[in-house]
Amino acid sequence: MTQHLVLAGGGHAHMVSLAHLRDFVELDWRVTVIGPSDYHYYSGMGPGMLGSTYEPDEIRFATRAQVEAQGGIFVRDTIVAVDPKQRRLALASGAQIYYDLVSFNTGSSVQLPEISGDQERIFTVKPIERLYEAREVIATQSTLRPLKVAVVGGGPAGAEISGNLRQLLVESSHPAQVYLYAGHRFMGRFPEAVRDKSRSFLERAGVEIIENGYLQRIEDMRLVFDGEQSEALDFILLATGVHPSPFFKAAGMAVGPDGGLLVNRFLQHVDFPEIFGGGDCISFQEQELDKVGVYAVRENPVLFHNLKAMIQGQPLQAFDPGGDYLLIFNLGQGKGVLRKRWLNLSGRLAFRIKDWIDRKFIEQFQ
Ligand SMILES: Cc1cc2nc3c(=O)[nH]c(=O)nc-3n(C[C@H](O)[C@H](O)[C@H](O)COP(=O)(O)OP(=O)(O)OC[C@H]3O[C@@H](n4cnc5c(N)ncnc54)[C@H](O)[C@@H]3O)c2cc1C
Numbered sequence: 001m002t003q004h005l006v007l008a009g010g011g012h013a014h015m016v017s018l019a020h021l022r023d024f025v026e027l028d029w030r031v032t033v034i035g036p037s038d039y040h041y042y043s044g045m046g047p048g049m050l051g052s053t054y055e056p057d058e059i060r061f062a063t064r065a066q067v068e069a070q071g072g073i074f075v076r077d078t079i080v081a082v083d084p085k086q087r088r089l090a091l092a093s094g095a096q097i098y099y100d101l102v103s104f105n106t107g108s109s110v111q112l113p114e115i116s117g118d119q120e121r122i123f124t125v126k127p128i129e130r131l132y133e134a135r136e137v138i139a140t141q142s143t144l145r146p147l148k149v150a151v152v153g154g155g156p157a158g159a160e161i162s163g164n165l166r167q168l169l170v171e172s173s174h175p176a177q178v179y180l181y182a183g184h185r186f187m188g189r190f191p192e193a194v195r196d197k198s199r200s201f202l203e204r205a206g207v208e209i210i211e212n213g214y215l216q217r218i219e220d221m222r223l224v225f226d227g228e229q230s231e232a233l234d235f236i237l238l239a240t241g242v243h244p245s246p247f248f249k250a251a252g253m254a255v256g257p258d259g260g261l262l263v264n265r266f267l268q269h270v271d272f273p274e275i276f277g278g279g280d281c282i283s284f285q286e287q288e289l290d291k292v293g294v295y296a297v298r299e300n301p302v303l304f305h306n307l308k309a310m311i312q313g314q315p316l317q318a319f320d321p322g323g324d325y326l327l328i329f330n331l332g333q334g335k336g337v338l339r340k341r342w343l344n345l346s347g348r349l350a351f352r353i354k355d356w357i358d359r360k361f362i363e364q365f366q
Pocket residue numbers: 008009010011012013034035036037039040041043044045046047077078079080105106107108125126127157160161245278279280281291292293294295296328
């Protein structure tokens with residue numbers, strides 16, 4: 001019987017395997033790709049889509065079309081459970097899919113806090129598609145008073161989202177107040193120069209940065225912190241950090257401290273050699289990796305090689321995460337902040353470099 005390769009999620013770490021999917025088909029394997037949407041959205045350009053710099057079709061990959069054009073099967077569904085002993089995936093529709101070899105790239109999601117009252121005006125920053133929904137609703141609001149919009153999260157995602165929200169509201173001529181609730185310390189993980197530049201761009205653009213601790217819950221569109229509560233808000237965007245897909249832990253599989261699929265240096269699960277993974281959903285045993293697209297992208301050639309090697313009985317390749325990586329934040333209104341080792345650059349040039357790199361990446365895989 002034909003053996004079955006499943007690519008579970010068509011995220012950033014599967015780009016090369018998806019582009020060369022025909023290679024697996026030519027090895028006489030049946031190939032199935034599972035994802036909740038016919039498209040995969042490039043997260044690096046998500047904040048820019050919120051700010052209207054990009055339209056959705058400029059930042060997404062047509063996964064279904066790419067799979068079908070190469071003789072693969074695309075299943076639009078969401079994986080909800082995995083049974084590694086039976087080699088079986090359970091999908092939200094109730095369907096079950098059996099595999100001989102599987103690679104997970106299902107990413108991560110934002111955990112919702114306890115919410116009472118209205119939920120319709122609360123958006124999480126993942127999946128990235130949600131940012132377009134937020135843009136459509138926020139930009140078309142008509143109120144006589146200024147809108148009050150809060151972003152929660154003091155990391156790069158919170159900074160990018162609040163800056164681009166400001167851009168959206170300025171361009172749609174909406175009087176609005178944008179608050180960034182940045183935990184205990186805005187961009188606390190970053191060097192002083194990056195924090196100061198980012199803060200000054202955002203504040204000059206009209207974002208009010210508030211550092212009053214972690215969000216506990218949301219009550220009737222008010223943010224509740226330790227002993228404090230915000231005023232009532234019109235919209236809330238949550239960028240409070242991401243967690244890997246929950247089904248590995250739920251299946252009792254070996255996972256890392258954050259619940260990610262625990263993989264060895266070959267990006268292969270430590271107990272099940274027929275299971276691989278990449279991107280935000282894994283926990284790399286050798287060293288902790290930041291949840292950034294950079295690593296997902298770097299994992300591509302290794303995953304592609306190793307899946308083929310498993311099929312052909314060839315040696316596996318080890319993943320080398322590499323050294324420091326380039327980070328550029330898009331803070332809206334054409335401004336960016338760039339950091340690479342000792343190099344810091346900010347302003348329009350930083351944004352232009354990011355825009356160029358991101359467009360090249362999209363072009364390469366679109
Ligand atoms: C607002 C924002 C901006 C960011 N900007 C940058 C940046 O500029 N540079 C950078 O390096 N990193 C950035 N990051 C981090 C980056 O988003 C992640 O590290 C990156 O998306 C990880 O890629 P991934 O493929 O693992 O996950 P994802 O991009 O989340 O892709 C996962 C894919 O799997 C699918 N999927 C999800 N769940 C399931 C399921 N249960 N079943 C089947 N399919 C599923 C999804 O639809 C998606 O297509 C940003 C993050 C955010 C939130």
